[in-house]
Amino acid sequence: MTVDDREILDGIREVARQHLGFEGELRPEMLLAEDLELDSIKILTLAVEVENRFRVCLDPSSEARVETVGDLVAEVGRQLARRPDDAG
């Protein structure tokens, strides 16, 4: 995991805490539905708030493949890379 990925994971952790009340540990291999117990509305909440935080638009066609926290970190990283000015 790169430093950038760690920053993204920290950001996702903060979003999950603030908007989903998730206080536990967040690891890349965790499944959004099964391990974090997110239903479709909560997964959408996570996606929208991650987009707001990182100022990216997640690719709708890749959302079905985002099953784990790590998948989400990677997708955010991909979208940030498309916007080098905002990638920080």
Place this chain on the structure above:
Amino acid sequence: MMRIAAVGSAFPPNYYDQDTLLAAFRRHWADRLYNLDRLDTLHRNVLVGGRYLALPMEAYPGLQTWGQANDAWIAVAQQVGELAVRDGLESAGLATDDVGVFVFVTVTGVATPSIDARLMNRLRLPSRVRRVPVFGLGCVGGAAGVARAADLLHGVPDEAAVVLSVELCSLTLQRRDLSIPNLIGSGLFGDGAAAAILVGSGRASRGPEIVASRSIFYPDSERLMGWDITEAGFQIVLSAEVPEVARRFLPRDVDGFLAEHELTRSDIGVWISHPGGPKVLEAMEEALELPDDALEASWRTLREVGNLSSTSVLLVLKDVMERRDLAPGTWGLMVAMGPGFCSELVLLRW
């Protein structure tokens, strides 16, 4: 024996198509929602074509507090409520003097004296009328209102009952709430009123007979749907589990209820379901193994005016009573689910 003689309806004069509403919400939330395409998707997924609003669109930013929004609710609820009751009574061939029971159902505003009391004056209803204002049943309220009014008509065959549902959902919308349930709600819910007119056996009617009703409560499911009450007013609670609950419980409950009347699903000629949203309707169609067009009136109501909570099932009933030429003896089933979580079934026979 009680019958539903007619259903009246009324809407505020402000109708907007979904594109116009979506454009307004995009402008309103542009600085807080980075990916506005999410809003497009949520609004288009609910398959609503347009909605009536209690107020002209430009009036909503002026509502800064819950009190202001509720004052608007009280004013418009009386206007559309009166029109819906007059429409229903006229269609039923009844006068205001015939009314003996008045059930008023809502979940979108509060008033004391309640709206039914205020309409006693506006409609000059007889002072003997037994009034039952009902708050909090949400989407199940239309069907439950009909069932409770039928209960109240027992033993008074010459009286008529009004079941008035007024829902002005737009006045509950939290414009600072970017939660997914609120974004879905901003695309789904509309405003309007409907009044079912019930008559006892002492009055002639060709409307469907109310044969029986059944309330079903699902324990420990309080967070599936409802309101959180905040300083800003009603904040929507909506769980993704609602379609699954419909899928899991409705076949059992419908079959059990029908069996008590020696009926099965295949005996039901017309389904009168609260529209909810596309996922709930699809879940019902699948779980109850309904023919493709069984919920046509529910889909049409959803498309034309959105989800009006307790009002919707009465609009579906009105649609069926006015559009379908149902043969005498046809069985119908009203179905609605709502906060509690719970469902209400009303067995009808034409």
